Amino acid sequence: MTRRSLTGIKPTGIPHIANYIGAIRPALAFGERYDAYYFIADYHALTTVKDRRTLIDLTYEVAAAWLAMGLNPDRATLYRQSDLPETFELSWILGCVTPKGLMNRAHAYKAAVADAQAQGKADVDAGINMGVYCYPVLMAADILLFSADVVPVGRDQSQHVEMTRDIAKKFNLTFGDVLTIPELVVSATSASILGVDGRKMSKSYDNVLPLFAGPDETARLIRRFKTDSTGADEPKDPESTGLFQIYREIAAPDDTQRIRAALEAGTMSWKDLKETVFELLDGFLAGPRERYRELMADKAQIQRVLAAGAERARPQAAELLARVRHAVGREPVRL
Numbered sequence: 001m002t003r004r005s006l007t008g009i010k011p012t013g014i015p016h017i018a019n020y021i022g023a024i025r026p027a028l029a030f031g032e033r034y035d036a037y038y039f040i041a042d043y044h045a046l047t048t049v050k051d052r053r054t055l056i057d058l059t060y061e062v063a064a065a066w067l068a069m070g071l072n073p074d075r076a077t078l079y080r081q082s083d084l085p086e087t088f089e090l091s092w093i094l095g096c097v098t099p100k101g102l103m104n105r106a107h108a109y110k111a112a113v114a115d116a117q118a119q120g121k122a123d124v125d126a127g128i129n130m131g132v133y134c135y136p137v138l139m140a141a142d143i144l145l146f147s148a149d150v151v152p153v154g155r156d157q158s159q160h161v162e163m164t165r166d167i168a169k170k171f172n173l174t175f176g177d178v179l180t181i182p183e184l185v186v187s188a189t190s191a192s193i194l195g196v197d198g199r200k201m202s203k204s205y206d207n208v209l210p211l212f213a214g215p216d217e218t219a220r221l222i223r224r225f226k227t228d229s230t231g232a233d234e235p236k237d238p239e240s241t242g243l244f245q246i247y248r249e250i251a252a253p254d255d256t257q258r259i260r261a262a263l264e265a266g267t268m269s270w271k272d273l274k275e276t277v278f279e280l281l282d283g284f285l286a287g288p289r290e291r292y293r294e295l296m297a298d299k300a301q302i303q304r305v306l307a308a309g310a311e312r313a314r315p316q317a318a319e320l321l322a323r324v325r326h327a328v329g330r331e332p333v334r335l
């Protein structure tokens with residue numbers, strides 16, 4: 001039987017090239033060998049997004065981005081988390097076997113506490129909502145609801161998947177073997193890509209190259225990319241700028257070797273590199289950009305895909321939840 005992979009996509013920012021290289025592309029590769037499930041984790045986003053228009057827009061943009069970059073909804077299942085209410089019932093039940101101490105150790109929560117402390121707040125939980133605190137339990141529910149065999153994620157999410165395994169084991173010990181213990185697969189390309197300003201490309205640094213910015217904006221951002229002051233005909237360190245990293249990830253290996261050699265020999269200027277990267281990216285993104293525009297111009301198309309995905313996923317979710325309810329002692333009432 002084909003094994004099942006599942007991964008969630010939190011709609012908290014417009015997808016950029018480092019998202020593609022580090023998360024979208026490796027997750028899509030799973031679709032070739034697995035029965036792949038992808039979902040828009042909109043209720044996870046609600047822990048930080050507090051504006052209805054923003055959540056609506058980001059949900060469409062992120063769904064359209066994955067579809068445009070190659071997610072085939074006829075082969076894989078794409079849905080929106082909040083369309084499966086079974087998730088939230090399972091989340092509660094799992095919360096009841098999750099030690100509170102486990103949540104205290106979650107990196108994201110600890111970082112928020114450290115932040116409050118650094119700001120000299122008397123209450124270290126200041127500004128931290130229960131959604132942030134319970135985030136890993138909801139994530140466990142997403143994964144366990146579909147008896148996922150593997151969960152491909154970036155390195156930053158590996159602790160959450162480890163916690164899912166712990167929670168599932170605890171449930172099974174308490175109530176019997178119902179839940180599948182998922183395997184964690186950390187994508188190899190989660191090494192960070194440098195952004196426009198030379199720091200790690202990240203939405204929070206506002207230094208990203210968006211996937212669907214269009215040629216003019218892409219060209220402008222590439223021109224602004226930080227490079228060192230090595231002269232046009234001096235030897236350069238290709239790895240010192242995100243531009244080469246991006247080139248290497250998208251181009252054919254032979255071309256990458258050629259560009260690397262030219263930079264190292266000092267026969268290629270940073271300006272030449274910028275032009276080369278622009279041409280490569282512009283060609284690579286032309287098709288997806290078109291598809292993205294099409295989808296965003298007709299949101300009903302996106303809705304249909306998400307509805308079909310939810311329709312396919314829900315009976316399976318209901319089946320697992322029924323087994324969980326039975327295991328914990330929640331008998332159906334027959335009227």
Ligand code: TRP
Binds near residue numbers: 010138153
């Ligand atoms: N927390 C993940 C992120 O921020 C998104 C996510 C939610 C997820 N539920 C999941 C990933 C389940 C994998 C499996 O990127």
